[in-house]
Amino acid sequence: MIRETIVTSTSPEGRVHIAPMGVREENGRVILAPFRPSGTLENVLATGYATVNLTDDVRVFAGCLTGRRNWPTLTCAHTPCVRLEHALAHRELRLAHAEEDVQRPRLHMDVVYEQSHGPFRGFNRAQGAVLECAILVSRLHMLPAEKIDDELKYLEIAIEKTAGPAEREAWSWLLERITAFRAGQ
Ligand SMILES: Cc1cc2nc3c(=O)[nH]c(=O)nc-3n(C[C@H](O)[C@H](O)[C@H](O)COP(=O)(O)O)c2cc1C
Helix, strand or coil: CCEEEEEEEECCCCCEEEEEEEEEEECCEEEECCCCCCHHHHHHHHHCEEEEEECCCHHHHHHHCCCCCCCCEEECCCCCCEEECCCCEEEEEEEEEEECCCCCCEEEEEEEEEEECCCCCCCCHHHHHHHHHHHHHHCCCCCCHHHHHHHHHHHHHHHHHHCCHHHHHHHHHHHHHHHHHHHCC
8 A cells, every 4th residue: 555645854964855755564664665866765865764744735745746845844853854844643764775776766664753743634535636636747748638638627526526725726736837837848
């Protein structure tokens, strides 16, 4: 099973990097699988640490894919890393070993510490739609325009029926990005 999270990491100089990433769990370890080239990969290999953040604020996912990466972070309690300030929960991770791959290495991470900060309030279809749209945006250069249009039409139903203001804002950032991509083609 893959869970969609926000991974925070820092460079050796302390520069914060925030990226949406799907993570798996194997034998109690968290597996990160960044595609090269990747800021997260570079940071984890250099420092040995990362944090997995769980959030239902889908603006962070959409924002990171549309040039809005400046989300507030706090220093972690048990690792030399940072976490999202407004995460519902976070897990502080230490690199156990890196499985090399030219395209997509796998980082096996030990969980050093985890903490919940807020309750899970239930599924929301618009949040799911924003995540799906964010995935489309991360693959714009690979996908045919008709497929994107078909998927947007379907995803929009959940936005119209179930979104709150944060989901609408995130959705608008993603649509803007698709329009800009097409204008630049
Ligand atoms: C929901 C979601 C899940 C993603 N999962 C991954 C992933 O597992 N690995 C990856 O390399 N990129 C993933 N991406 C794309 C990255 O977030 C995006 O390419 C980002 O710029 C990569 O940051 P990096 O430099 O830290 O690799 C995902 C994007 C979204 C919206």
